[in-house]
Amino acid sequence: MLVRPPYLRENPEMSSAPLDPFSDLLKFADAQTVVSGGFTAGGAWCIRFPPPGKIKFFAILRGGGWLDIEGEPAPHRLDAGDVFLLPAQRPFRLGSDLRATPVEARTVFGPNTGCGIRQVGDGDEFFLLGAHVVLDPAYGWLLADILPPVILVRHTAPEADGLHWLLDQLVREHAADLPGAGIAAAQLAHLLFIRILRAHLVAGAPLPAGWLRAATDARLAPALRLMHGDPGRAWQLGELAKAAAMSRTTFAQYFKAVAGIPPLAYLTAWRMRLAERALKEQNAPVSELAHRLGYASESAFSNAFKRVTGVGPRRYRGTVGS
Incomplete structure (x- = not known):
């Protein structure tokens, strides 16, 4: 509750x-974080996502790939340990090969798949875990409207160690069938969200007045x-x-x-x-x-x-x- x-x-x-x-x-923005699952993938694969409808963030736990956001000048290379947050309501693609025929996200995850782990392509050399942030309908703009289209925290960033510890704990809770695992995972994901924002601010990225x-x-x-x-x-x-x-x-x-x-x-x-x-x-x-x-x-x-x-x-x- x-x-x-x-x-x-x-x-x-x-x-x-x-x-x-x-x-x-x-x-005041009433940010609540929900673990939304993830997927493993292998071979040449590509997934096309519609505009998220909410703030989403993802962690690359294994392997590497590319992130292509509509309106961005070039795709972003992703490596194991990288974490990225998508505040902008834009379509995007994730894949090992962006030239591959994309699979629509809705066919992979469906409308009611919970927070399970899905399989894309052949193999499991790539593993991603995702979550989304629900904001207060009236006041969420205080936060959402002032974030950049993408926040990417590299695995080599000074703040990455803390993020990696949280990710490790999140994976453990996500995999465990223990009392309170769901709440613990949500709390860890929320802390991860805050640490991503903090890493963005610490990095000295320019912010508009507001x-x-x-x-x-x-x-x-x-x-x-x-x-x-x-x-x-x-x-x-x-x-x-x-x-x-x-x-x-x-x-x-x-x-x-x-x-x-x-x-x-x-x-x-x-x-x-x-x-x-x-x-x-x-x-x-x-x-x-x-x-x-x-x-x-x-x-x-x-x-x-x-x-x-x-x-x-x-x-x-x-x-x-x-």
């Missing part, structure tokens, strides 16, 4: 220490922890700049360059995301929610909410509840 984290607690005094902003982003870049920026981290940890406080620009060890002007300029919006606009946007979630999942009066989010009156909160979302909070609650 999935238990959602209490983003806006009924009793803020009972809240624990705030998570880092990147963890907040992952939790939530993810801000959430992983070391200079902004102290200020973001304050805003995420106590969103109902009337934070002043000077306080946030001091936490980040910058002047007000430098902080404001740097924050906007990284996040795409000014600091206090970011705080308002974060409050509104919290308000949307609370209106969906809690029955607290709008006046109480306004108070917890730092607004002096229900009307001030309602005006801010409508300015950001296009509808008032009461109407929003009625819409999502219907």
Whole structure:
């Protein structure tokens, strides 16, 4: 059973220490990882996959091949130990020989094959294990829209050792018929997903201005922890700049360059995301929610909410509840 984290607690005094902003982003996107199986293959083979419909990631446990994503300038060579993640909704091909006549993925895996291991071609010199990530329908865009078409972590990368340990444990759990194996495998796969994202960020890949870049920026981290940890406080620009060890002007300029919006606009946007979630999942009066989010009156909160979302909070609650 999935238990959602209490983003806006009924009793803020009972809240624990705030998570880092990147963890907040992952939790708010409600990323859940599901092991979706894999396949072994041999000879000259090629599989054509439709647009995934969700974030998918794969680990090459044995052998090598090629990954060809529609819209990418050239195929990617894959070797044992490589891990790749596909956020983009594009068709792609996997194969030992991309010139071979492709087999459609649906004929290999079918609509209801669970998380078993399938066979493609002749032999088993290639072995791949896959998983997919389900995001919150309303807030998953916070993560999905800011990732590149493909993230490829090579087996030679500095972060690969940790990934390989997780993969080894995942394979063991996937193969074992032990109590809790399914949950253990899902947790390992989720940690693998987070480590892939972390490896991408550590590699210094350029990120567009936005939530993810801000959430992983070391200079902004102290200020973001304050805003995420106590969103109902009337934070002043000077306080946030001091936490980040910058002047007000430098902080404001740097924050906007990284996040795409000014600091206090970011705080308002974060409050509104919290308000949307609370209106969906809690029955607290709008006046109480306004108070917890730092607004002096229900009307001030309602005006801010409508300015950001296009509808008032009461109407929003009625819409999502219907």
